[in-house]
Amino acid sequence: MFDDVLKKLLSQVADLTELPLDGAFNIRNNGHSEGRNSTENIQIVPKENNSGIDIYIKSGTKDESVHIPALITEAGVHDVVYNDFHIGEGADVTIVAGCGIHNCGSEESLHEGIHRFFVGKNAKIKYIEKHVGEGDGNGKRVINPQTHIEAEENSYVEMDTVQLKGVDSTNRVSSAKLAEGATVVIKEKIMTHGDQYAETSFDVELNGAGSSAKLISRSVARDRSRQLFRSKIIGNTECYGHSECDAIIMDDGVVAAEPEIVANNVDATLIHEAAIGKIAGDQLVKLMTLGLTEKEAEAQIINGFLK
């Protein structure tokens, strides 16, 4: 049922080499569902007009995972999908999303995934999102994901998002609203090359006492690519917020960071760190003294940085 292009994309964005036989999944290709499975604890229900899915995770579900990759394998497809995750109290699950575009044609292919997470009390989720573009056509590959998180009391959300190649343009918008004792950790890794453009923005509201948020962005801009990192953390109560943007620029790459932190309460502790620069000369020299060429040293440093 799947051709090689689709299989390759599935393994790249969702580590799926074959369909999970017993887990919950939904595979979307060119705007249509190519397969879906619910389990006793995880129900996947399509929305009207094929505009997305609702994922219901029962309270107390433990050690289960949901895979919902979205793929585009034709040129000229503009796919917009709304996926809502309803995570019951005390659940502990892993959610693997991700989007792959294989564009061999000359028209632009675009995927906009708008994901909302309603995370119940004491629930814990790990959300993994990978974006990959490939294909030798000159049609652009555009991925614009949105992630909106509402974290209830004492819930924990970890989001890992990776985009390492092939996406011509991306505009990622993430937001989180945190209740008492909730924690959100977002790790982002981006590498752009050629004439690509990547924009990232995070909006975090720390509304509950003892809530905390950590945003970690590591990016590499090569060739003539450009990146913009925006983050805004608002502390409305006793809370902790930390954002960290580290970028390596190479060739004629350009990176801008626009951090904003707003403390509306005397007990809010908010920190922002940003560093942009080329690979440090002494790092290259050190690895060269171990026998690596300058190119090998550079690759090693970048690989480590984005690991």
Place this chain on the structure above:
Amino acid sequence: MLELRNISFAAEDKEILKNINLVIDDAKFVVITGPNGGGKSTLAKVIAGIIKPDSGQILLDGEDITDWGITERANAGISFAFQQPVRFKGVTVKDLITLASGKDLSTAAACEYLAEVGLCAKDYINREVNASLSGGELKRIEIATVMARKTKLTLFDEPEAGIDLWSFKNLIDVFEKMHEEIQASILIISHQERILNIADQVVVISGGEIAQIGTKEEVLPGLFGVDTGCRYFQGGKA
């Protein structure tokens, strides 16, 4: 055998190295000492290929390597432990030791090098070589890294600096063991009397020139009376 012939280097109109001639024989333990700013670190960087001399020749086993880059010299058997080790975000201790050894290294094998420098391997092997490590920890990892290379010539630039919590005895054991096991030449830049004490040959560099070369018996007695860096370690007494 490493041979330096008439090596000179100037930066910003200041002569850092003036006509240095030095031979490091195979399997010799040589310590370079002398006052700060005398040109010792520059000389080590010239040997490693990090600094290119303005004039002179460098020969390794008779081959002229003066125009060779850092990588070529590293692959020809020169290792260099930095005075101030470099931090890397995302590169782990195991990555560095594996790169240094030049082959796929099992975790157990990588851990052995850490144990040699007195670090509890399981606590460190998967750590990133980043700002979370203290100066002393980094320094020991740096030493473990060059040990893993097992090259015929290893340069250490002030290995004792920053090693606060680990006794000098262990550091000296490491050098002696390295020296015995791989029958390699070790060149150490140091102010430490206890390191000077285990040298086959002591070279005093001051004002960019070799002030004295000899065995420790010949050089050490004079060191503490003459104008060298060692007096700084005696509280700056004249």
